[in-house]
Amino acid sequence: MVDISAAVDDDFVARTGIAKGERKIISVEERANLLEALDSSSYQVSAGGSLANTLVATSHLSVADHQFRGGGLPKIGMLSVSGNDLQGSFHCAQMRHAGIELLSEPLPGTSTGTVIVLTTPDANRTFLSYLGSSQTLTLSAAAKAAISRTRVLIVEGYLWEMPGAQEAIGSAARLARDSGAVVALTTGDPGLVARHRSEFWRLLKDGSVDVLFANRAEAGALLEQPVTAAEAASQLGSLCSLAAITDGANGSCISALGHLKVIPPYWTTDTPVDTCGAGDAYCAGLLHAYLSGMDLASMGRCSARVASAVISRSGACLTAQEAERVVASLPPADGLRAPIPSAALEPTAATMM
Template sequence: MSFSLISIASNSSSPLVRKLPIVSEFYSSFSAYPFEYYFHYHSSSTNFRSTTIHSHLSTSFRPVNSISNSSSSAEDYSLVDISSPSASAADDELGVSDSDDEKAHQEHEIQTTCSYSSSLPDRWHVLGLGQAMVDFSGIVDDEFLVRLGLNKGTRKIVNHEERGKVLRAMDGCSYKAAAGGSLSNTLSALARLGGQALNIAMAGSVGSDPLGGFYRSKLQRANVKFLSAPVWDGTTGTVIVLTTPDAQRTMLAYQGTSSRVNYDPCLASLISKTSILIVEGYLFEFPDTIKTIARACEEAHKCGALVAITASDVTCIERHYDDFWDIMANYADIIFANSDEARAFCHFPSGESPVCATRYLSHFVPFVSVTDGRKGSYIGVKGEAVYIPPSPCVPVDTCGAGDAYASGILYGLLRGVSDLRGMGSLASKVASIVVSQQGTRLRVKDVVELAESFLFHHESSTMSS
């Protein structure tokens, strides 16, 4: 079988990338060529590394209709009372005992984390490294934000007391709790798309409190394994998402234990068994975690895994610009960003077109995904940008839209899809489902229909070509 090699990175000055000739009519006919091969050159090695995305997928990856229908679609969210003694059942799930002293508990954590691997799969399709946080999402009016002195549409870091003040103000409002965080949203959506055939895991940090048990339990229900042991006597991080009627969201983040992500032998072992490592950009906020990111990405490339980075937040990029670029230039194969974040990476003004930012970034990162809200999105490859039209929907809550979009891209990559427009279209449809509902979790019924339709069109186009 003949095929054309496509280099999806074109920065010839980088020591990490070997430039290959541009395939003729690349921009206008992506689907005509297999989007499978690209080459990296690592300064620590004298050999070029050839990577095929197909090789990252286990042969046991079955069609999407193998999704287990045992997962509940009716209970995407469960309310949790963080002050209620009855919530101690979550502690029992974690094996927390009040009579244990701290040293004994820490020893138990280490043993649990490392010995747990005996019951885990041999390889992971995707491993996420990010903040583990519980989302409290509710719909409020503008007056509520004014009363609390909050600027609409912003993200603010709050302390324990400020978090309590906002939650008390929400008393009587309708709000829901979910295992949130940007990365877990993406992983949960990806797990729904791929069903039981995909092995998805996350490493992060939760406390030994009821919210920590709630978080682990919810990810487990979403078919995502949370592999990090709880932090003894730690408080799980939370994000309060306040959505106004115009679908704008204001976010208040309490970091808690989510900032404590350490690199250890257990994490290294997990990375060595994964196909795609995806790192959440919010982790760049913490100096110690940046060291963890660098070591994790280095291990991933050493083991032949792809590395994906999520931009997460404009202010985060501005504060840690050099750290982001150090990781992106040396390790990133995939970058996920919205239009504002993409411009921030490029130091472009706010009025600059996201097309320019997408094209620019694709000279440094092989695969660039940039969303632009209701205007659509772009996929950047080798200095070109493919426009993806938005999927029509009535917006209810924009929280998690970009996370859902990323899951569609990852699913397409894992399926070895060569049609970038088709892959982007799937991602856009996944995002539209999330935007048209309150909450970030996909319903099984929606996902099965969407994934089956995507695979049908993908297989049909492959046969016709």
Template sequence: MALASTTASRLISRRLPPPSPPPAAAPYAAALRGGACWARPRGYLSVRWEARPKALMGGLSDADDDDEEVDGRGVLSGAPSLQQDVFELAVASSSGPERWDVLGLGQAMVDFSGMVDDEFLERLGIEKGTRTLVNHEERGRVLRAMDGCTYKAAAGGSLSNSLVALSRLGSSQITSYPELRIAMAGSVGSDPLGSFYRQKLQRANVQFLSKPVKDGTTGTVIVLTTPDAQRTMLAYQGTSSTLAYDSDLADTVSKSNILVVEGYLFEFAHTIEAIKQACEDAKKNGALIAVSASDVSCIKRCHSDFWDIVGNYADILFANANEARAFCELTSEESTMSAARYLSHSIPLVSVTDGNHGSYIGVKGEAIYIPPPSCIPVDTCGAGDAYASGILYGIVRGASDLKGIGLLAARVAAVVVGQQGTRLRVKDADRLAELFESHLDNLEVCSDAETDQVSNF
């Protein structure tokens, strides 16, 4: 436990502060890169944003917390409520917090998901179980073919799943912690889909900060699920592949405590420089930098770009077992533990999930095993995103034992796996956040004998 506790303390601390209480916005990544440790107050990183008009900024409400999905036809038809430019309204209502606890850079894409049969895929010439990039015309052809099917629209994406879960954990009114300030930057068009995406995130208390691209078309992912539970995905990139590092984004990065970069952005050569600039500014201002691997094929295609960013900037890497092996260029026969250990020589903290086999947290050449909590799986999609949110939540809230943080993250993932849909529901987030608060202080002395109690949350 000593190694885990020491690394976690360095992760959430900074160099020794002056005798007087440090300012709430103080960065804390320096200690991870070699500074001394100190015990900070609980919730220290969080910044309260008083006098925030929730009605305008998209506060949580019982009416729609647990149901992010809506009928896809309403979104495509461009209902007047979806065309409202809430970005202008949000900016007019407040200048934002002094600092963001977590800022994510990623692809902003609307998911259209529906149930189809094998004949539907065959008729359209779509290969089952694959993820394929399509153009605007091909997207329209598939959506028109789905006209007789029941399908839903949601503000999707791996990063947004993690940020929404983190925001819901950090917005619980049950705990005494300050509310977390979570934001995302990406790219949406000035179309109804872009307004829909922004509104749905804001309703989950994740502020989408990027202005819409004039005359741009918002990216989408069509998720077709067959009766055997196999998913076939058709991705239309639209504006989602655009990431301009302008002065507004630079200013936001400079006042963020943690920067999370979604791996799908590495697929586009013109975004690499923007990612690098963001990481440079984040590092300069003392923020932690986390990178999510996102996809095996993406890692293989962009291996050198990934390592350029991860090797030089990343403090945290999120990956599943196959993605971790792809990073290391290991064969499928190599163990997940080996991949976690290998990566941890280059990255301070490595989180590697392996489905029902559990997960590992790699630190300085060692791998801490996290056993999976018991659950009845319903839908495994989004499990890794939920796990990442648990890791981030434990770090931001000040837990100092990595195995304890991992156990808590595994519980968040188990809750999502045990439901239909990728988003952590508000009622579950409240329950988990309350349990987090009651146990986080004890994680520093959590022994192997006690981990069963933690994992049974």
């Protein structure tokens, strides 16, 4: 996805017909009308999508850690679905520049999706997503080969909205698990969870998911009841090796093999400006910490600091300079490994779709 980010007032969001903080699927005509309405405002165009934000942040953290501590550099690849239009070319170029290896080619005659991100003065964000050309999600031979070699496979929850998702995601998870890889799943947003709850539960109940990322609202939609972050982490953590539940300014909770860690938010002197991408950054922080072999508490601290860096200014993705500051500020880990399946204790690469 390509992000089109703009700072607007509450009245502008109200005129879109969507509640502030929610996400709506729009048509190409609706996108054109919105961009025309934003014409008098400044907006920023960037390679985006939740998965891309996580990948780029993970890459920047890995490079910073390599420079600061001499750690290893995991190879990070992306199995994406993009069009062969200008937006797709822009997205691919930005990802390669960030050190992400693209493991799939743009499809001829297709258009790339875009997300209009509207940020209000209270740092809340509202999403209007155009999904691009309708494409069936399939696993090519190259994709299967990449998954079979990976140590960590991350499946983005928004993929459930694509035709063929159930079969492709199930196949990818099985292939990864058969190869000894850790499978991580993100939940997207509460509305998406409500629409695809059965698909999420199918993967969780059959043991296909090792790591689950969600915020409290998404976890509540999955469990079909209001929950605290601790309650959600405990309940969902019983279905996988690790469940990380974020709760905005209240911090987060991580459950792993019967252990529950309450992680406070990492506060800075800067007032939050834009919460868009905070969850993606948190995910990247936890992934980096796991790939670095940190213990559970250190994983939580790293995640909180990465998320805090992103919300302090406009834009959804961690920059290389911010990654350097985050890595330099991290306390040394105690050397204990995170309680995740032993087959993936020493990951050297991550493949994400």
